[in-house]
Amino acid sequence: MNDDLRERVEREAEKHALLNAVKHESDADVGAIMGPLMGENPDFRPHGDEIPGVIGGVIARVNDLSYEEKRARLEDLAPEELEEIEAEDEADEHDLPSLPNPEEYDEVRMRCAPNPNGPWHVGHARMPAVIGSYRERYDGWFCVRFDDTDPETKRPDLEAYDAILEDLEYLGFEPDDVYRASDRLETYYDHARELIEMGGAYTCDLPGEEFSELKNAGEPSPNRDKDPETVLSEFEAMIDGEYESGEMVLRVKTDIEHKNPALRDWVAFRMIDTPHPREEASEYRCWPMLDFQSGIDDHLLGITHIIRGIDLQDSAKRQGFVYDYFGWEYPEVVHWGHVQVDAYDVKMSTSTISELIAEGELDGWDDPRAPTLKSLRRRGIRGEAIVESMIGLGTSSSDVDLAMSAVYANNRDLIDDETDRRFLVRDGNQLPLGGSPPEEANPPVHPDYEDRGVREIPVGDSVLLEPEDVPDREERVWLKGLGCFQYTRDVLQYTGEEIDVVREGDVDVVHWVPARESVPVQMRTMDGDVTGRAEPGVADLEADELVQFVRVGFARIDRPVDEADGETVAYYTHS
Structure with missing residues (x-):
């Protein structure tokens, strides 16, 4: 890379680093600016391997500026882009489309109907x-x-x-009421009896494959013309558990020649031999199918609007037959597409996650690698950030993608101002100090809020630097909050130079920790556990406190320093 190109790369990198930092009111991130940088400058792409090394120092210098300094510099370099950021901040947040016909109801009533086979994964939110x-x-x-x-x-x-319910509370919502369908079996039985008496349902003992052949041919089951008294008697026998699993079902009588075979005489009740895990429901053997149970409940609970997946369009049509028999008005329905979530190697499936936990591949539902709300909560991500991201997807009937980076950006906006800074060095290299540096470093608790004061970090006779931050021979480096050092004869010699050497672009800014007084930290991440050492003040943090490890990212303290091993356990939140 020639000097002219290097200068252009540095200039463009500074602009994009400032844009990233000002937009999110946080430190700039190399990963976040690489895409826009290369996208706007196609001629940089052949030098993609060299770019990160060139822009690293630029980003470090930008991150060492206060927010006001970053904004002022961006106003000089790219005033139009700064205006766009400020306009976005002033614009209204994405709003969901209006529900259909809300004015026709005294009260909009909706339901969230989870299957309780495990805690919620991210998509459930x-x-x-x-x-x-x-x-x-x-x-x-x-x-x-x-x-x-x-x-x-x-x-x-x-x-x-x-x-x-805990996941729901984490997202910031409290339901007006909570029901368990397994408590309502007698209600479903009563409505089935009424349907039978209307001639709208019949018991059927045909094997499933045999019925499917008839159904697909548009031909009725021989059971279809049973009189209501016989059907009712056999249904009571189902309730009493006199049939085995698969021996008898209750079908809703629809249109056996309907153009959609899935709607032809669908099953409303079936026999299940496996007892329900809830003691209150363990004696029941005759269970409603979801379409029947949900349809009855939606009416009885006065639900006015249903939101469900586009793949469940047939559910509304099946339930429509039952509603017609009873003379009920079907709720308004909004069908939406599936949501796909990136950033996870684990499939977004409750059963898959449960299996991985049982096999020991995941430590639990809150393992940082698990795509669950419990995991995000333990990592220190606010429920509000997830809600904002989900609302931003709207209610389109097309499948949509949720980038976890959007959740992280929302969360960063929520936590950055209130989160104190600390130093953490991963896999550090120990370097002795020379030249009589200050005995104590005093970096700010938060670079944008001077009133919060400074941290007191004893320096000692040596420091730990991350391997990639160790300067080359005779090069200078600025240790954040401490000063300028030159790497000479395997020693970092204090030079006493002022911050101007950083502003002039000659010296990289790096974080560090004192070698002796630092405390061990185990940080759990989506990519596995990371070990490091942090500045002494981390030992005073309490569980659930959030911290931003400078140039590393946000983290939630999970276990404060342990007296036995002196180690703090933190969960990595995001960059």
Whole structure:
């Protein structure tokens, strides 16, 4: 790379670093600026391997500036881009589209209907985020209804009921009521009896494959014309547990020649031999299918608006037959596409996560590698950041992608101002000091808030630097909060030079910790555990405190310093 190109790279890198830092009111991040930098400057791409080394020092110098200094410098370099950032800050946040026909109802009533087979993964947060936001918008009502009427295939986890309510609280919502479908079996039975008496349902003992052949041919089951008295008698026998699994079902009588075979005489109740894990429901053997149970509950609970996946369009059509029999009005429905979440190697599936935990591949639902809300919470990510990101996806019927970087950006906006700074060095190289440096370093607690004071870091006779920060022979380096040093004869010699050497672009700025007084830290990340040593003040932090390890990222203190091993355990939040 020639000198002219290097100068251009540094100039453009400074602009993008300032844009990144000012927009998020935090330190600039190399990863975050590489994309825009290369996108705007295609001629940089052939030098992609060299670029990070060139811009590292530029970013360090930018990060050493206060927020006001960064903003002033950006105003000099790129005033139009600064105006765009400020305009974005003033614009209204993304708003969800209006619900269909809300004015036709006395109260907008919605439901969140989870299957309690485990705590929520990240994708599950979309439903409560959107429903909770609509409730606030329309001054409405929403409930959590645990759809737990499948004790076999999607077997409920007894701990999941409370875990899901905790996840909901973490997101910032409290339901107006909570129901368990497994408590409401008698209600479903009563409505099934009414449907039978109307001639709208029949018991059927055909094997599933045999019925499917008839259904696909548009031909009725021979059971279809049973009189209601016989059907009712056999249904009572189902309730009494007189049939084995697969021996008898109750079908809703629809249109056996309907153009969509999936809607033809669908199953409303079936027999399940596996007892429900909840003691209160363990004696039941006749269980409703979700379409029947949910349809009945939506009416009885006065639900006015349903949001469900585009893949469940047939559910509304199946339930429509039941609503027609009873003369009910079907709720408004919004169908949306699936949400895909990046950044995880683990599949976004409750059953998959559960299996990995059982096999010991994950430490639990809050393992940092697990794509779960419990994991995000333990990492120190605010529920509000997740909600904002989910609302930003809208309610499109197309599949949408959620970039975790959007969640991190939202979270950074929420926590940056209140989070104190500390130094953490990973896999540090120990270097002796010479030249009589200050005995104590006093970097700011927060670079943008002088009133918070400074940290008191004893310097000692040697420091730890991250391997990539060790300068070449005879090069100078600025230890943040301490001063300028020159690496001579394997010793960092204090030069006493002023900060101008950094501003002039001649000296890189790095973080450090005293070798002797630093405290060991184990940091749990999505990519595995990282060990390091932090400045002494980290030993005084308490559980749940957030900290920004300078040039490393935010972290939540999970276990304060342990008296046995002197180690602090932190969970990495994000950059």
